[in-house]
Amino acid sequence: MVQVHSLRDVIAAETALSDVDGEHGRLTYRGRAVGDLVERHSFEEAAHLLWTGRLPTAEESEWLRAAFAKGRSWAAEVFPVIDRLPTTVNATDAASVGLLSLPEPNATTNQVEQAAMHCAALATFVLRHFGNQHGQDYRPPETEEGYSSAFLRGLHGVKPSASQVTTLDAYFILTMEHSLNASTFAARVTTSTRATMNRALVSAIATMSGELHGGAPKEVIGMFEAIGTADAAPEWMEQQLAQGKRIMGFGHRVYRTIDPRAAALKHMLLSERPDDPEVRFALSVEQAAQLALQQHKPGRSLYPNVEFWAACLLRSLGIPKSLYTATFCCSRVVGWTAHIMEQAACDTLIRPKAVYVNA
Numbered sequence: 016m017v018q019v020h021s022l023r024d025v026i027a028a029e030t031a032l033s034d035v036d037g038e039h040g041r042l043t044y045r046g047r048a049v050g051d052l053v054e055r056h057s058f059e060e061a062a063h064l065l066w067t068g069r070l071p072t073a074e075e076s077e078w079l080r081a082a083f084a085k086g087r088s089w090a091a092e093v094f095p096v097i098d099r100l101p102t103t104v105n106a107t108d109a110a111s112v113g114l115l116s117l118p119e120p121n122a123t124t125n126q127v128e129q130a131a132m133h134c135a136a137l138a139t140f141v142l143r144h145f146g147n148q149h150g151q152d153y154r155p156p157e158t159e160e161g162y163s164s165a166f167l168r169g170l171h172g173v174k175p176s177a178s179q180v181t182t183l184d185a186y187f188i189l190t191m192e193h194s195l196n197a198s199t200f201a202a203r204v205t206t207s208t209r210a211t212m213n214r215a216l217v218s219a220i221a222t223m224s225g226e227l228h229g230g231a232p233k234e235v236i237g238m239f240e241a242i243g244t245a246d247a248a249p250e251w252m253e254q255q256l257a258q259g260k261r262i263m264g265f266g267h268r269v270y271r272t273i274d275p276r277a278a279a280l281k282h283m284l285l286s287e288r289p290d291d292p293e294v295r296f297a298l299s300v301e302q303a304a305q306l307a308l309q310q311h312k313p314g315r316s317l318y319p320n321v322e323f324w325a326a327c328l329l330r331s332l333g334i335p336k337s338l339y340t341a342t343f344c345c346s347r348v349v350g351w352t353a354h355i356m357e358q359a360a361c362d363t364l365i366r367p368k369a370v371y372v373n374a
Contacts, residue, residue: 040272050279061188065353080159086135087155102148106141106341113140114213130352138345142169185283189276192350198222206358207365229340235264235326245299252307264323273318280324297327
């Protein structure tokens with residue numbers, strides 16, 4: 016049988032964007048711990064840091080919000096294309112169609128502005144198609160509203176609370192970048208051929224659609240729904256493990272200790288939304304799972320990963336399961352565009368080699 020190697024731990028690029036330290040449970044963007052970014056900075060500031068290597072000035076933050084607003088208007092130019100899509104098409108595929116339909120950006124648009132515009136356009140396409148699926152007429156906000164606020168307003172049709180914006184900002188910051196994951200690698204390979212940014216993003220979105228990459232929060236929600244109540248969690252966990260089944264949202268391919276993103280999300284949720292029943296329920300499930308895992312799998316490093324607390328967060332914000340992968344894309348697009356710019360600056364074709372075997 017012909018074998019395909021996973022390329023795990025094979026160095027394929029150098030990057031100045033993020034460092035994933037799985038052994039010690041650390042994640043940094045441009046040398047800054049993600050937990051610190053969540054506590055001290057907005058989504059826009061974290062995005063600017065990834066794109067430029069530094070935090071923005073007040074004037075640059077205002078300029079960046081204007082660039083996001085420009086991206087939403089840019090996306091609206093191709094709403095007739097989005098509006099003709101069958102409602103059975105999922106949100107990520109609709110966003111891909113929208114991205115491929117965008118007119119070329121103005122020749123004077125710099126790379127950072129292009130990145131911001133593509134991020135806003137992707138989110139706008141997701142929300143427009145979701146609105147079409149549910150009989151809602153989504154229109155981009157006219158004001159230079161923050162990225163997270165605009166997303167929640169577009170989804171629910173009302174201005175979100177400051178706590179809701181802070182919560183979604185945290186999720187977006189913590190999941191916007193994670194080094195050379197599968198979708199990011201796809202974007203870099205596409206960029207290495209000198210393809211345009213929108214086409215590289217479509218490559219990344221297609222890769223994200225696979226269940227091994229972008230669908231985990233839905234599985235955690237399925238677990239939450241199966242458990243039902245906090246009191247039922249211990250017995251449910253015992254039954255799952257006795258049957259040799261996995262506990263969704265625990266363990267990670269890279270982190271051998273606590274996933275720093277999960278720790279930051281948990282801390283933020285307990286601080287910002289301590290009385291939210293979804294948060295209290297997730298905490299009970301986490302405690303029951305950890306106790307059961309310690310008994311059934313002693314010595315294994317099985318801690319909550321980012322998907323566990325992300326599922327809690329997304330559900331608490333009223334984001335439907337059908338949009339979980341699309342919402343993840345609306346976050347990770349920041350990292351994708353940062354890698355696209357980094358790869359374009361290298362201008363080197365990624366061309367690995369396969370070893371021929373006589374089948």
